[in-house]
Amino acid sequence: MCTPEESGELVSSRFVDLRKGGQRGLILGICLAELVGGTTVLAQEKPANYGLGRTATEAEINKWNIDVSPSGDGLPQGQGTVKNGAKVYAKKCAACHGPTGVEGPMVPLVGGRGTLATPEPVKTVGSYWPEATTLYDYIYRAMPYTAPQSLTPDEVYSLIAWLLFRNGIVPERAVMDARTLPAVRMPNRLGFVPDPRPDVPK
């Protein structure tokens, strides 16, 4: 595949070319690999670029960019109240999580405060979750279970307001939006520690 000229040039300038990267670096890298007996290692050492893939458009990114960070990054416009949240919850969530979020049959969303250090811990949004923003991220992406990514921002903010109120974290008059949600301090915010393993003595 490599002409003798290419190979000659390659040997003298291979380090420069390989480090520079670019399409040319790739071709030379492959030539060198052939030259030294078919090993592919050298081709893989080079920094890029293979010229594969294409630039993503703003619209393509926005369509999938649904995550919400603790800083509030990613929260959309919109707002929600506890009162409205109760209505949306009754209609779209209660069947699985119970009328007040405690009964199930699926994961309880309310209660469990003070149980984490007991023999029967109840891990819920209220007792366990460290960040309120995770509620936006998760409810929009994954709930309701049978129709994920179907809720409007106002519905999600309202559901969060209701869930936080039922868990005793915000007052009944709370309004949730892109500014107020990241400011909510979750009861178990400081409850998480980094992994200290190996932790079990021999």
Next chain:
Amino acid sequence: MKHSAKGMKTTGGRSLSRRRFLTAAVSVTGLAAAQALFRPLRAQARAVPEDPTRVPGAPPSPYGQRSEFEQATRLAGTSHSLTPLQDLHGIVTPSALHFERHHNGVPVIDPARHRLLIHGLVERPMIFTMDDLKRFPSVSRLAFIECSGNSAREWRAPGGQTVQETHGLMSTSEWTGVALAMVLREVGVKPDAAWMLAEGSDAAAMTRSIPLGPAMEDALLCYAQNGEPLRPEQGYPLRLLLPGWEGNTCIKWLRRLKLGTAPFMTREETSHYTDLMPDGTARQFTMVMEAKSVITHPSGGQQLRPGFVEVRGLAWSGNGRVTVVEVSTDGGRTWQPARLHDLVLPECPTRFTFPWRWEGQEAVLQSRCTDETGYVQPTRQALITVRGLNSVYHYNAIQSWKVARDGRVSNVHA
């Protein structure tokens, strides 16, 4: 593979070679079970000739099936299924028996329409087709994937009856794909990027935050499993593989990677996959699956017959290679080295065997492994002394199988 009684006779004249050990052990345990299965099956299956050398066999087929006499299956719950470790041989899990865990079902994805978007703290946000990804230099390696919830029922009491129930959320494949580092170089990682959000295109849009440093070392974007495209349950057409890390981080049906400065605090790294300690704090980002081993034969639910028994099992570590496996037949009082079989690879189960005679005595079988970091698999007591009973995930204690005088094998806490 079943060895016939005739097969045994042909080795009968020789000394008790390893080959004969194997033949005998398989016959004793496998034959009775297999015979029980054959009877009901024969009625519906193709006619089974008395002498297969006297009738022409079946023609070639486009996609092979296992023998109609083989029945090993995954044990399915609502959102997971367990690998039948007790029925398998060797280190690779047949793709059809790889455990499953999903949070809202297995999606149907047309590979021609599937895209991987990489954006966030990158020089140039990019989109890759499956065809693009397959054109990059490729890497193949064997690796286990273990759900961090594997053996979760064993914290408090002996929970599972069989090794499928206690350890079946661990499976092994040869994975092929492109190094994540190579694709990220193509995109250009900005200097302040430290974490990566990986997102699936299933109905859970599963997401995890992955620290970029370790991911750049050995993470793969995989499109193949055991030589063929990924199974739908394993993320077809594209999944992340972080060798040795908890299964949930190996995002299946991967469609998006977003680079950022900090973890994104998704539900799957806060509400779930965090280990609750006795003091009420919880450990977060407990990624590596520490060294673990289990005896798959004899194991819970099996029936021993007196005589030679080959003890067989698997040992693995998310921190590299397994260096030593020991077996105890007296509940951990005394230990003897087991034989490790090739291949011994990092972040990949190693098969071990130990020749034993069972003559009707009560016994408690255990295996204990050590990995190349010097880490020794802990006893359950040592583990719960540190972690208590509420952590749910990352249970890797020594497993005990009790052999009763009648040969019944059951799960116990020794």
